[in-house]
Amino acid sequence: QNTTQVYDYAIAGAGTAGLLLAIVLTEDPSINVAVLEAGSDGRTNPNITIPELRGDIIDTEYDWDYYSTVQPGLYQNRSQADSRVQLDIWESLLNLTGWNWETLSTAFRESEMFFAPPANASSAEDPDPANHGSSGYICSTLQRSVLSLLSDYVTPALLNAGYAVPGDRNGGNVTGAGFLPLAICPGNYTRSYAGSAYTAVQDRKNLHLYTNAQVTNISWASTTSGNITARGLNYVDTSGRTSNTSLSIRADEIILSAGIAGSPPILERSGIGNPDILMPLNITPLVNLSSVGTGLRDPLMMQYQPLQYNFSVEFTGGEYAQNYIDLRPAQDVLSTADYNAASTWLNSTASIPGLEDAQFTVFKHLWYTRQPLIEMAWQYSSTQSMPYTLVPLSQGTVHINSSDPMAAPVINPNYNSVTAVIGNETVPWDLWFLSRASQFYVNELASSTPFSDVLTKTDPDHNLSPADYQQAVFERSGTSQHLTGGLPMLSRGAGGAVDTQMLVYGTRNVRVVDGSIFPYQPSAHPMGLTYAMAVHAAKILQQIKGSKLTYTEDSARSNSSGNATASFPNVAPTITYNAKGSAVPASSSVVAFTGAAEKVEVGKWMVGGIVVALGWSSLM
Numbered sequence: 312q313n314t315t316q317v318y319d320y321a322i323a324g325a326g327t328a329g330l331l332l333a334i335v336l337t338e339d340p341s342i343n344v345a346v347l348e349a350g351s352d353g354r355t356n357p358n359i360t361i362p363e364l365r366g367d368i369i370d371t372e373y374d375w376d377y378y379s380t381v382q383p384g385l386y387q388n389r390s391q392a393d394s395r396v397q398l399d400i401w402e403s404l405l406n407l408t409g410w411n412w413e414t415l416s417t418a419f420r421e422s423e424m425f426f427a428p429p430a431n432a433s434s435a436e437d438p439d440p441a442n443h444g445s446s447g448y449i450c451s452t453l454q455r456s457v458l459s460l461l462s463d464y465v466t467p468a469l470l471n472a473g474y475a476v477p478g479d480r481n482g483g484n485v486t487g488a489g490f491l492p493l494a495i496c497p498g499n500y501t502r503s504y505a506g507s508a509y510t511a512v513q514d515r516k517n518l519h520l521y522t523n524a525q526v527t528n529i530s531w532a533s534t535t536s537g538n539i540t541a542r543g544l545n546y547v548d549t550s551g552r553t554s555n556t557s558l559s560i561r562a563d564e565i566i567l568s569a570g571i572a573g574s575p576p577i578l579e580r581s582g583i584g585n586p587d588i589l590m591p592l593n594i595t596p597l598v599n600l601s602s603v604g605t606g607l608r609d610p611l612m613m614q615y616q617p618l619q620y621n622f623s624v625e626f627t628g629g630e631y632a633q634n635y636i637d638l639r640p641a642q643d644v645l646s647t648a649d650y651n652a653a654s655t656w657l658n659s660t661a662s663i664p665g666l667e668d669a670q671f672t673v674f675k676h677l678w679y680t681r682q683p684l685i686e687m688a689w690q691y692s693s694t695q696s697m698p699y700t701l702v703p704l705s706q707g708t709v710h711i712n713s714s715d716p717m718a719a720p721v722i723n724p725n726y727n728s729v730t731a732v733i734g735n736e737t738v739p740w741d742l743w744f745l746s747r748a749s750q751f752y753v754n755e756l757a758s759s760t761p762f763s764d765v766l767t768k769t770d771p772d773h774n775l776s777p778a779d780y781q782q783a784v785f786e787r788s789g790t791s792q793h794l795t796g797g798l799p800m801l802s803r804g805a806g807g808a809v810d811t812q813m814l815v816y817g818t819r820n821v822r823v824v825d826g827s828i829f830p831y832q833p834s835a836h837p838m839g840l841t842y843a844m845a846v847h848a849a850k851i852l853q854q855i856k857g858s859k860l861t862y863t864e865d866s867a868r869s870n871s872s873g874n875a876t877a878s879f880p881n882v883a884p885t886i887t888y889n890a891k892g893s894a895v896p897a898s899s900s901v902v903a904f905t906g907a908a909e910k911v912e913v914g915k916w917m918v919g920g921i922v923v924a925l926g927w928s929s930l931m
């Protein structure tokens with residue numbers, strides 16, 4: 312479908328960031344926005360709307376089915392709310408003016424419509440209304456009920472081991488264990504996400520969502536050096552409804568929100584990137600920007616359950632959506648000897664090949680200021696307790712390697728590629744840290760009552776030697792599905808691809824707003840921060856355009872009393888669970904991250920504006 316309309320903004324990708332950005336921008340009726348999404352509309356698919364079925368759109372049409380390159384750093388090459396300090400680093404250490412705790416936590420609250428759990432819900436959290444929004448587009452609330460394993464055994468054991476359990480972490484202090492709000496609409500207890508937010512505004516005349524529209528590249532109005540200006544986006548109709556292969560849309564501003572595996576390839580196919588990658592593919596380089604496709608990272612996660620226990624789970628509804636996480640700084644998950652040895656290595660290392668110095672500086676800052684670097688994620692059923700590194704030092708790339716615009720990109724997270732000298736040993740840093748921290752954590756819980764009373768087995772055995780334990784972790788670790796990067800927001804000299812106005816260096820009107828521009832890995836789950844980024848980006852764009860300057864409260868959208876209380880349907884979901892505690896839908900199989908013999912399934916990117924991520928995870 313060709314159109315003669317010139318939009319104010321054309322956005323590639325209707326995912327977490329892109330669709331919310333479009334929704335906020337079109338609050339101003341004078342602003343016209345087109346969103347092009349490669350996938351189809353899945354908003355009525357129960358595998359998407361029912362929280363307990365999360366993950367079940369994997370290996371369906373809502374999944375890009377992308378694999379990484381072969382990963383030598385993984386066993387058999389397999390896989391499958393940020394704190395105040397962390398967000399302030401964007402501005403203070405990286406000179407990203409305007410991007411800090413104040414602006415991002417404000418934007419986060421503006422994206423959120425929080426509902427406190429009803430009094431009869433047994434949630435262990437005590438949310439502070441001041442830390443939550445009441446009129447944003449994404450509903451959030453706490454669990455309907457809390458698995459007693461967590462409230463009666465894990466939390467008391469952590470307290471007995473000497474750890475404080477934090478209050479509402481949206482206040483900026485995130486260290487410790489507890490439940491997180493989930494992106495769920497109370498009332499009908501369905502998933503809340505950019506897609507459901509779109510439903511509420513889909514009649515806006517100034518917002519046009521094109522589904523089955525896969526963007527191939529940017530069309531240019533000017534390719535003159537110093538005046539590289541986009542005219543619009545070229546795309547392919549993937550529905551097969553039309554045989555017209557040269558579809559395009561025009562706009563004053565182009566915004567790429569196609570995610571970490573989508574946005575860098577669009578730039579490269581448009582002539583923006585490293586000439587050594589573009590020229591062999593007969594793409595004329597317009598902007599020599601070798602940072603395009605760099606700085607990709609995926610936190611390393613143990614993909615099995617190191618703690619097993621004798622505990623019978625009763626599903627009374629909602630438990631599958633449990634999101635209880637324990638965030639720890641290095642000091643609290645390493646023995647003193649390991650912490651000192653690692654600190655000695657960090658102190659004596661000025662830079663790391665493949666890692667921008669700015670990002671290494673950030674990591675050291677997080678390390679020494681006791682920011683969380685390891686998470687123990689306890690999720691959805693009694694069997695899931697998985698540790699992972701929050702901020703990996705290993706970084707990789709995402710690039711095109713074909714002139715076919717529909718070809719999958721080459722994704723290389725480069726797991727375990729950074730080596731460290733710890734004492735006399737040279738070790739893969741991320742694996743070493745994950746292994747030592749996991750063994751410490753498991754040891755701690757194994758010896759702390761009352762959790763130790765129900766513990767039946769640790770696997771691998773927590774009494775193994777550290778070297779054997781590390782080998783076992785190596786054999787069982789892979790993707791955390793929390794990839795970010797590829798187009799870092801940093802100064803150009805520091806290896807950045809976009810500036811603080813999300814503008815791609817060397818262009819006049821091409822911006823990126825999605826998880827690829829995080830300057831470093833958020834020390835937590837990325838979805839909440841991605842929504843915050845979308846709202847903050849909308850404000851920046853509004854300022855640039857001289858449009859409505861601030862995001863306004865929309866009473867029609869508000870939970871009306873400001874931080875209202877949820878009312879949960881008292882109906883247990885009709886879900887069955889397999890032996891691993893995963894929900895089993897009637898019509899499709901649950902796909903575990905068993906991985907492939909040679910490649911890593913680095914993540915399943917959802918199409919149709921559909922995001923599989925359930926954990927709201929806020930600014931954690």
Ligand SMILES: Cc1cc2nc3c(=O)[nH]c(=O)nc-3n(C[C@H](O)[C@H](O)[C@H](O)COP(=O)(O)OP(=O)(O)OC[C@H]3O[C@@H](n4cnc5c(N)ncnc54)[C@H](O)[C@@H]3O)c2cc1C
Binds near residue numbers: 323326350827927928
């Ligand atoms: C299996 C899985 C589980 C996860 N669980 C959690 C969780 O529990 N908590 C959490 O915080 N985070 C989680 N995440 C991570 C979180 O979902 C992402 O960080 C976040 O959604 C990224 O948002 P984004 O806007 O950058 O990209 P996306 O949400 O991926 O949006 C990109 C959109 O662009 C579209 N697109 C791509 N290429 C093109 C193109 N060429 N043309 C047009 N459209 C295109 C895609 O189809 C997609 O709709 C999970 C991720 C996965 C894969």
